[in-house]
Amino acid sequence: MKPSATQSFSKLIANRKVVVCVGSGGVGKTTTSAVIALHAAIEGRKVLVLTIDPARRLANSLGVTELGNDIQQIPLDQFRQIGLEPKGELWAMMLDMKLSFDHLVATYAPDAKTRDEILDNRFYQYFSTSLAGTQEYAASERLHELYMRKEFDLIVLDTPPTSHALDFLEAPNRLADAVSGKALQWMYKPGAMTGRSGLGLFSVGTSYVIKTLGRFTGAQLLNDLSVFLRTFSTLFEGFEQRARKVQSLLLSDKTAFVVVTAPDTLTIEEALYFYERLGTSRLHVGGFVVNRVHPMWVSAARLDAPAEQLSAELQALAKDLPAPAEAIDFDALASRLLENAVQFQLRATQDEHSIALLDEELPGQTPVVTVPYFSLDIHSLEGLDQARRALFE
Numbered sequence: 001m002k003p004s005a006t007q008s009f010s011k012l013i014a015n016r017k018v019v020v021c022v023g024s025g026g027v028g029k030t031t032t033s034a035v036i037a038l039h040a041a042i043e044g045r046k047v048l049v050l051t052i053d054p055a056r057r058l059a060n061s062l063g064v065t066e067l068g069n070d071i072q073q074i075p076l077d078q079f080r081q082i083g084l085e086p087k088g089e090l091w092a093m094m095l096d097m098k099l100s101f102d103h104l105v106a107t108y109a110p111d112a113k114t115r116d117e118i119l120d121n122r123f124y125q126y127f128s129t130s131l132a133g134t135q136e137y138a139a140s141e142r143l144h145e146l147y148m149r150k151e152f153d154l155i156v157l158d159t160p161p162t163s164h165a166l167d168f169l170e171a172p173n174r175l176a177d178a179v180s181g182k183a184l185q186w187m188y189k190p191g192a193m194t195g196r197s198g199l200g201l202f203s204v205g206t207s208y209v210i211k212t213l214g215r216f217t218g219a220q221l222l223n224d225l226s227v228f229l230r231t232f233s234t235l236f237e238g239f240e241q242r243a244r245k246v247q248s249l250l251l252s253d254k255t256a257f258v259v260v261t262a263p264d265t266l267t268i269e270e271a272l273y274f275y276e277r278l279g280t281s282r283l284h285v286g287g288f289v290v291n292r293v294h295p296m297w298v299s300a301a302r303l304d305a306p307a308e309q310l311s312a313e314l315q316a317l318a319k320d321l322p323a324p325a326e327a328i329d330f331d332a333l334a335s336r337l338l339e340n341a342v343q344f345q346l347r348a349t350q351d352e353h354s355i356a357l358l359d360e361e362l363p364g365q366t367p368v369v370t371v372p373y374f375s376l377d378i379h380s381l382e383g384l385d386q387a388r389r390a391l392f393e
């Protein structure tokens with residue numbers, strides 16, 4: 001780790017209004033989002049973390065067990081229970097990716113009737129679930145909407161587990177294309193439903209779409225299509241403008257992207273690829289969080305010591321046990337423990353090596369911070385605080 005990485009990472013968060021955590025699936029994006037938010041709240045800011053798929057117990061401890069649009073404040077006494085006295089506030093909301101596009105419709109439909117017409121429309125249902133990046137787009141519009149309310153000093157956005165982090169960036173453009181006149185013309189074109197041409201509106205699941213739509217009669221299909229075209233175009237009148245606003249927020253110096261990665265070489269390579277792509281899109285990468293790093297906790301002297309020595313030490317320790325220790329094969333136990341320690345040390349060495357490579361690849365000012373592999377999952381405020389201290393102190 002660069003000497004001042006922790007400090008520059010901390011400073012980075014302090015200066016932003018929006019932080020977006022991206023990275024491959026399962027690396028710890030949701031956890032890191034919550035940790036960053038917790039840190040900023042302790043430092044005195046009013047923070048909202050938009051989580052996407054929190055593990056149930058983490059959701060419980062953040063008070064966001066219900067999917068939906070509710071913003072919840074984490075009560076102060078929950079912090080006090082673990083000896084924390086935040087100067088700011090921590091709020092959380094669980095974004096439902098499936099519902100976020102519906103939320104857009106509900107927000108921008110001119111009236112309730114149009115809203116229901118769209119939500120019930122089969123074309124809409126395919127559109128909102130099949131086009132890559134649609135839901136990511138809806139989430140980023142949601143972010144923008146909350147940002148514009150100016151209620152929070154900082155919003156931390158988690159990203160979905162399944163999507164490619166880059167869907168998030170490309171979605172506004174792709175979607176703007178899809179709902180522009182061109183795409184609608186495409187849908188009118190004879191033979192469009194064979195899926196051979198077009199701008200990709202249904203390309204993800206074309207055959208599925210055709211198969212499923214095929215179950216309805218031609219009249220029903222045409223009716224749905226005409227309703228979709230009529231209602232959707234009114235809904236998306238201001239769409240391109242909004243898409244541009246969302247993008248300019250993401251591009252501005254108010255926003256920083258944080259790339260979360262595991263310490264293994266493959267995942268780091270993927271993270272570097274994200275980093276490059278974010279850069280190409282002129283998005284600002286604030287730093288890297290390498291999560292679940294195996295710590296070097298066994299000394300070399302310990303590993304080199306003979307197994308008999310460890311066995312003797314274990315026997316001495318066992319004297320204090322309340323239960324009789326005769327049944328224990330101390331020699332076998334000692335060599336298993338040593339073998340385990342050697343394996344762990346090997347992992348730790350590999351991690352150190354790949355983090356050094358990551359450091360080398362990045363320009364000097366990009367902080368790389370690490371969080372150790374904890375023996376337990378991070379499912380409570382206390383666990384988050386443990387990770388927070390690793391990241392920021």
Ligand SMILES: Nc1ncnc2c1ncn2[C@@H]1O[C@H](COP(=O)(O)OP(=O)(O)O)[C@@H](O)[C@H]1O
Nearest residue numbers: 025026027028029030031292372373374377378
């Ligand atoms: N440093 C860590 N040590 C131990 N467990 C961790 C650590 N970071 C994350 N976890 C656990 O790993 C699982 C996946 O993390 P999560 O943040 O949900 O990943 P993602 O959002 O990228 O899919 C969770 O159960 C979480 O508690």
Ligand SMILES: [Mg+2]
Nearest residue numbers: 029030053161
């Ligand atoms: Mg997640």
